[in-house]
Each structure stands twice: as C-alpha cells, then as structure tokens.
Amino acid sequence: MVFLILSVIVAIWAERRILGRMQTRPGPNVNGPLGLPQLIADAVKLIMKEDFWLKGAESFIYLLAPIITAFSSFMIYAVIPFGPQVSMFGHSTPLQLTDFPVAILYVLAITGFGVYGIILGGWSTHSTYPLFGAVRSAAQVISYELSMSLSILTVFLASGTMSTSGIVSAQERLWWAVAMIPSFLIYVVSMVGEVNRLPFDLPEAEGELVAGHMVEYSSMKFAWYYLGEYINMFNVSAVCTTLFLGGWRSFILGSFWDGANSGWWPMLWFIIKVWCVMFFMIWTRGTLVRIRYDHFMKLGWKFLIPVSLVWFVLVAIVQGYRAFSGGSTQGLLLVLAAIFLVAMVILLVLPEGRDEEEEAPAAAGESITVPGEEWDAFAGGFPVPPLPGQKLPPSPRARRAAQPAAPVLDAASDVSLATAATDLDVTAQEGTDD
Structure with missing residues (x-):
C-alpha cells in the first residue's frame, strides 16, 4: 500500500x-x-474541500461506491512478484505477498469487481450525466475485459501455469512479448481501454458527460476515485510486466551478469519495467485524441475479440503439438506470431465495405436522398446527423447573409422622406388640437 x-x-x-x-x-x-x-x-x-451530499441520492451506496473502487484497486498487487527469494530481517522470503495456482484468475475477478464502484457511483446519485458515464464505463470495461482475458489465456497455455511466479519463471529464456506479440499488442490496447485513458476515456469525456460518473462527488469521495484510477494504471502495468515482459527478470543484464537476477536487484528491474509501461500510457494521452464511442466499441467487438479467439486457437494447436512431440515450440511460436501479426495489420488497414444499415433503405424500397439535396434532420422527430452525400439546409444566419442588401437611398430620397415625416407630425398635432 x-x-x-x-x-x-x-x-x-x-x-x-x-x-x-x-x-x-x-x-x-x-x-x-x-x-x-x-x-x-x-x-x-x-x-x-467542502464535502457536499446530494439530497436525492442513495446515501449508503453513494458513499460505498468510491470505497469499492479504491479497495479493489489495492488488492491486485498482492499476487504480483517483485523479486526472487531474499533475506529480510533475518528471514528468507520471496518478494511477493502471496501466490496460488490461479493467481491471474484472482486478478481478473478483482478487476471485474471494481466495475461495481463505477456503476453504483453513477446510479446512486440519481442524476443524468453520472448515470450515462456509468453505463458507458460498464460497457467499455466489460467489452475490453473479454479481449484482455483472451490474450492472457494464451500466456496460460504457453507457460503451463496460472501462477504469477510460475509465469515469470517460464520467461527465463524468452519474454512472451516477443514469442507471442499478437497477445501482447491486444493486451496493451485492452489495458488502455480498461483504465479509461486517452484515447479511450469515453466514460469521462469532458465535452459530453462532464467527468462521467464522478460529476456529483467532491472532496475525499472524489479523491478515492482519483486514487483508484491511477492505482489501476499501476495494476495493468504490473500485470503486463509479469505476463509479457519477464517480470522481475532482466533478460539482457542476466546474459552477462550472474547476479542480475538475484538479491534485491530484480526489484529495481521490475519497477523500471512498470514505469516504462506507465510512460507509454502517458505518451498516448499526450499524442492521441479521443475516438468516437461507436468506433471504440467496433474495435473491441469486431476486431480485438475475433483476432484474440483465432490466436488462442492457434496457440492451443501449437501447445498440443508440443505435448505430442515433447520438443520446444518457441521457434514455431515466433514464426506463427510474425505471420499472424502481418495478417492483423492487413486486416486493420483494409477499407471496410458499406454498412448494411446504409443499404437497408434501398432494399426496402424507401426513398434515397440525392447527393447535394437538402435534407430535413428532424423528419423522424429527433435530430439525426446527415449521412455521406446528404446536405443540411443552411442555417438562419446563413440565409440572412445570402439575402440581398436593402437599397441605398440618395440625398433626394432623404429629403423626400424628411418632408413626409414632417407633414405626418403636423397632421397628428392638428388632430390632437381639434
């Protein structure tokens, strides 16, 4: 802690x-x-800062939600190995709080439990924008947990264990980030979406939802959410280091320095790797812009999850071949990962065809808007953005700007108008006197 x-x-x-x-x-x-x-x-x-309470909120859940988020974020590091066996105050102990055969499943369970803090925080306020942010976050986290879990499953297969220390030991010769680079790339994209960081910070979009589920929180209740968000960044960085970057092992230094992977030095290598992953997430925030929500969900459901499933099947076949032949399959995994990575890139950059929704009006015999023709956005009773080829009518300001200017009167006209105005004033005065 x-x-x-x-x-x-x-x-x-x-x-x-x-x-x-x-x-x-x-x-x-x-x-x-x-x-x-x-x-x-x-x-x-x-x-x-003043700690205000909403009158119409569910008081107990309103307070419980940020506590759940912070509490669950502190629990991940319990199974993360910081280093090998060391001597501490006269006792020999590994630099790890605990470990058990299904430690990574424990990490996934705690990650899923932490979502309740966000959902309950948005719902308990009985306010519109926090609820929208909570719903967005629930859909986002659940979607990207699927692709993240599938990428982690390949590490289970290749390592032959779900124990975090066992996975680190399996990377003594080669990091899984190299041998299974598709899984590594899928995990990196999924972890950024999991912790709501740019370009995937849709639940806290300031221009749309005004900080999402945290709108109605202040003082320490807001601080718990803020703390939980940054701790979750360290959580996904530590899991990435443990599963794909060799954990506390130094692959380069260990090749020529016998003491690099013994004593307290491995703890330093682990922290450096975690901060490298943290720097990557900070770098993406300073470089990329927020993407559209439908594009974000399409990336998860139509690309990451199917690709993860196919890669998982291929790794399972390779591991089955290893169990049958009894030899090493790391070279085969490297070749297969390279081929699959090229296929992923081609699949990602290929242009998509027309959506079925765009072809539906033509199939149903409905009228299609002619390109360039003005289109009524409120025809269905609510505003709808124009599709490609449709043109919105000009705004009232644009119409006024396009109207011809009023004619300019010359000096003679000014004199005539002044004389007429004077006659009207005299006539009105005479009528008043009568």
Missing part, C-alpha cells in the same frame, strides 16, 4: 511534467523545486 500511494504521487507529478514537455509548456514548476510541493497542495485541497 505504501508503494502504491507513493507511486501515485510520483505518477501525477511525472505525468504533468511529461505532458508539459510534449505540449511545449513547462508544467508545474512554481511551488517549490520542480513543482513537487504542488502535489501536497492538491492533496490538502481535496481533504479540506
């Missing part, structure tokens, strides 16, 4: 500084050296 809390403090500061450099601005640099005391100011502000 101490490691995670301190890591979150450093991550917030590092993200601000890195994003500042990427966007050619300084970032926090005023409050103390390098802006480090700014983090203390932010923490004090969250603690001392």
Whole structure:
C-alpha cells in the first residue's frame, strides 16, 4: 500500500511534467523545486474541500461506491512478484505477498469487481450525466475485459501455469512479448481501454458527460476515485510486466551478469519495467485524441475479440503439438506470431465495405436522398446527423447573409422622406388640437 500511494504521487507529478514537455509548456514548476510541493497542495485541497451530499441520492451506496473502487484497486498487487527469494530481517522470503495456482484468475475477478464502484457511483446519485458515464464505463470495461482475458489465456497455455511466479519463471529464456506479440499488442490496447485513458476515456469525456460518473462527488469521495484510477494504471502495468515482459527478470543484464537476477536487484528491474509501461500510457494521452464511442466499441467487438479467439486457437494447436512431440515450440511460436501479426495489420488497414444499415433503405424500397439535396434532420422527430452525400439546409444566419442588401437611398430620397415625416407630425398635432 505504501508503494502504491507513493507511486501515485510520483505518477501525477511525472505525468504533468511529461505532458508539459510534449505540449511545449513547462508544467508545474512554481511551488517549490520542480513543482513537487504542488502535489501536497492538491492533496490538502481535496481533504479540506467542502464535502457536499446530494439530497436525492442513495446515501449508503453513494458513499460505498468510491470505497469499492479504491479497495479493489489495492488488492491486485498482492499476487504480483517483485523479486526472487531474499533475506529480510533475518528471514528468507520471496518478494511477493502471496501466490496460488490461479493467481491471474484472482486478478481478473478483482478487476471485474471494481466495475461495481463505477456503476453504483453513477446510479446512486440519481442524476443524468453520472448515470450515462456509468453505463458507458460498464460497457467499455466489460467489452475490453473479454479481449484482455483472451490474450492472457494464451500466456496460460504457453507457460503451463496460472501462477504469477510460475509465469515469470517460464520467461527465463524468452519474454512472451516477443514469442507471442499478437497477445501482447491486444493486451496493451485492452489495458488502455480498461483504465479509461486517452484515447479511450469515453466514460469521462469532458465535452459530453462532464467527468462521467464522478460529476456529483467532491472532496475525499472524489479523491478515492482519483486514487483508484491511477492505482489501476499501476495494476495493468504490473500485470503486463509479469505476463509479457519477464517480470522481475532482466533478460539482457542476466546474459552477462550472474547476479542480475538475484538479491534485491530484480526489484529495481521490475519497477523500471512498470514505469516504462506507465510512460507509454502517458505518451498516448499526450499524442492521441479521443475516438468516437461507436468506433471504440467496433474495435473491441469486431476486431480485438475475433483476432484474440483465432490466436488462442492457434496457440492451443501449437501447445498440443508440443505435448505430442515433447520438443520446444518457441521457434514455431515466433514464426506463427510474425505471420499472424502481418495478417492483423492487413486486416486493420483494409477499407471496410458499406454498412448494411446504409443499404437497408434501398432494399426496402424507401426513398434515397440525392447527393447535394437538402435534407430535413428532424423528419423522424429527433435530430439525426446527415449521412455521406446528404446536405443540411443552411442555417438562419446563413440565409440572412445570402439575402440581398436593402437599397441605398440618395440625398433626394432623404429629403423626400424628411418632408413626409414632417407633414405626418403636423397632421397628428392638428388632430390632437381639434
């Protein structure tokens, strides 16, 4: 817990500084050296800020939701191995809190349990935008958990165990990120969608849902959500390091330095790898823009999940061949991964055909809008964006700008108008006197 809390403090500061450099601005640099005391100011502000309660909210669930999010985020690191067997205060112990044969299934279970904090937080407020954000987040997390789970299953097959320490031991000769690069790439995309980071931060889209499910939270209740979000970033980074990047083992240094993978040094390699994955997520936030929600869901359901299933079947066939022949299949996996990666790239860049929804009106005999013809967006009773080839009518401002200007009167006309106005005034005055 101490490691995670301190890591979150450093991550917030590092993200601000890195994003500042990427966007050619300084970032926090005023409050103390390098802006480090700014983090203390932010923490004090969250603690001392007014903690309001909604009158119409479900009080117990309203308070319980952020606690669930923070509580579940702290539980993942219990099965993450930091290093090998070491001597600590006279006792020989591995640098891991606990491990058991289905440790990765425990990680997936806790990840699924953490979604309840988001869903209940949005529902308990009885407010519109938090509910929309919670629904979005539930659909997003469930969708990308499927592709993430399928990518992890291939690691189970290749390692022959679900124990985290066993998976690290299986990567002594070669990291699974190299031998099974399709699984690694699918996991990286899925983990970014799992923790709601750009370009996949749809549940907290400021321009649409105003911070999503956290709109009606303040002070420490908001801080629990904020803390849970950053701890989840470290969670997915640690799982990625353990499953695909060799865990605490140093593949390069271990080839010429016998003590690289013994003692306390492996803990340093593990932390460096975790921070490399964290830097990647910060890099994507400073580089990519938010994508559209339907495109995001299409990426998960129509690309990642089918590709994960096909790759899982191929790895299962290779492992069955290994069990039958009794030899090593890492070379075969490398060749198969390279071929499959090329197929993934081709499938991703190929242009898609016309959607069935666009062809439906023609099949049903309905009228089709002629390209360039003005189209009524409110014909169905609610606003609908135009399809390709349809043209919206000009706005009232554009119509006024297109109207011919009023004629300009010359000096003689001005005199005639002034004389007529004077006659009208005199006539009105005489009528009043009578």
